[in-house]
Amino acid sequence: MAQIARCIIYVSAFLLLASYIEARFLKKNFPKTDPSENVRKFLTGAVQAGGLDSIRNIENVRSKLSQFRQSKRKIAATTSDALLAAKAKNIQKLRQQDDEEPVDTIGDINQGLEQFLYDGDMMLNDAQANQLTQQTRQKRQAYTSATARWPKNAPIPYTIDSSINDTTTVKLIHDAIAFWQNMTCLTFKEDNKTSPRIKFYNGAGCSSYVGRVTSLQEQLISIGDRCGYFGIIAHEIAHSLGIFHHQSRTDRDNYIDIVMANVPAGWEDNMDIQPLSNNYGISYEYGSSLHYAEKSWFHIQSMGNRNMPTFADVQLINKYYTCSSACSKTITCKNNGYQNPANCSKCICPGGFGGDDCSKVADPEYGASNCGGNLTATTSWQTLIGQVGESSTVIYPRQAACHWHVNAPEGKKINIKVNYVRGPCSLGCFYGSTEIKLGNFTLTGVRLCCSSDIASNSQFQTVGNLAVISAHSQLAVEKFSLQYMISS
Incomplete structure (x- = not known):
């Protein structure tokens, strides 16, 4: 494995802290998926959308996926790394002490649909399916087909089917669309006549086509009964805009380890490197909303998120659609922010930063209040106690958040010692976390939420004179x- 990955794994192990988790918050597991019902609902929706042509496409995709997975299974059978497998076992053993909350993952929700979906939740058209066996290696994440992009000079048409009759889910769809519209040069419009158009419907699980599919009048985004979270909906819209999963990048082996022996049958393509896309120079983002969470076949803590697209996710869309040309006049953005193509007088800021030019602490988010702010480190230890959320067993559609900046004089570094973290422990810290950014503020920081985030040393040191602390x-x-305190 490349040195940068070894370094990140080491730093994660070195810096994670003793996390005192109070009590289990969710008393019941989520309902079990009926795979046969998922298949029935999926095929019914496909017929309603495209008739026999849709069924032919699905059969071609299923056949190509089966061939592709057989070839991947043979490769996996000859790939063995005893040391890596031992590391994974040790991590699994460490996880067993966690009082972990149940998480309804897209993989759980989409059970039974593996035969139809690529990489867990992506529907393919015929051309994409045929390319599975004709792959060439390039550093990509966004789909490079000439027709995959939606035109920038016209709104992207979409409609919300009457099968989605829950007002909360309808609002979340509008919120997720507004997010992408407010952060990119793309616009959207409810329109049930122009084609191709996106159709949100209550289908089997959570899924979407990748990019614009010109052969369809309506390309489906399935928002099933258990997919009603802002982060999941924004994730599926990102697929429809042309974005593959983050861990499919061809450079991913420099950043994560995958234990192929632990990958279940039918999931081999989920671990595949995707050659049909472009990374556009975006740094590898472990916390991307398009990255899988850590499971037994990965071993880096805090990957993925189900909260919202990250700064890097948005930047990828803006580069993919060359949105930098949207503004006739440029402005100066601080802390590695960049000009917002949807509002040229303001900047898009990395997480934890706010203000028109990204020079301030971000305001409290999504219902949080009276929290966050600027702190100044001195040569003596000072204590910060922070919190966000409310005492409730309700899983809210979005995460509330508060942010703190700890500052030191130019040229100084900051030492941090964590006393405790209390809150729900979950896969990928899906229900919340304490996040600490020490240097590269454009990427997700170290996220802490479980008792397995324990190491003998709980001390951090910043790269420069600023630390960003966030609670979600x-x-x-x-x-x-x-x-x-200031490092001596």
């Missing part, structure tokens, strides 16, 4: 206590 909560209260 989608369930119950996320609370932390830490100390900070």
Whole structure:
């Protein structure tokens, strides 16, 4: 494995802290998926959308996926790394002590649909399916087909089917569309006549086509009964705009390890490197909303998120659609922010930063209030206790968040000692976390939410003179206590 990946794994192990988790917040597991019902609902929706042509496409995709997976299974059978497998076992053993909350993942929700969906939740058209066996290696994540992009000079037409009759889900769809419209040069319009158009419907699980599919009048985005979260809906819209999963990048082996022996049958393509897309120079983002969460076949903590697209996710869409040309006059953005193509007088800021030019602490988000702010480190230890969320067993559609900046004089670094983190423990910290950014503020920081985030050393040190601390909560209260001082 490349040195950068070894370094990141080491830093994660070195810096994670003792996390005191209070009690289990969700008393029941999520309902089990009926795979046969998923298949029935999926095929019914496909017939309604495209008739026999849709069925022919599905059969071609299923055949190509089966061939592709057989070839991947043979490769996996000859790939064995005893040391990596041992590391994965140790991590699984460490996880067993976690009082982990149940998480309804897209993989759980989409059971039974593996035969039809690529990489867990992506529907393919015939051309994409045929290319599975004709792959060439390039550094890509966004689909490069000439017709995959939606035109920038006209709104992207979409419609919400009457099968989605829950007002909360309808609002979340509008919110997710507004997010992409407010952060990119793309616009959207409800329109049930122009084609091709996106159709949101209550289908089997959570899924979407990749990019614009000109052969269809309506290309479906399935928002099933258990997909009603802002992060999931924004994730599926990103696929429809032409974006593959983050861990499909051809450079991913420099950043993560995959234990192929632990990958279940039918999931081989989920671990595949995707050659039909472009990374556009975006740094590898572990916390991307398009990255899988850590499971037994990965071993880096805090990958993926179900909260919202990250700064890097948005930047990828803007580069893919060459949105930098949207503004006739340029403005200066701080802390690696960049001009917002949807509002040329303001900047798009990395997580934790706010203000028109990204020079301030971000305001509290999504219902949070009276929290966050600027702190100044001195040569003596000071304590910060922060929290966000409310005492409730309700899983909210979005995460509330509060942000703190810890500052030191230019040329100085900051030491941080974490006393505790309290809140729900979950796969990928899906329900909330305490996040600490030490240097590259454009990427997700170290996220902490489980008791397995324990190491003998709980001390951090910043790269420069700024640390960004964020607390996120989608369930119950996320609370932390830490100390900070100027490094001597």
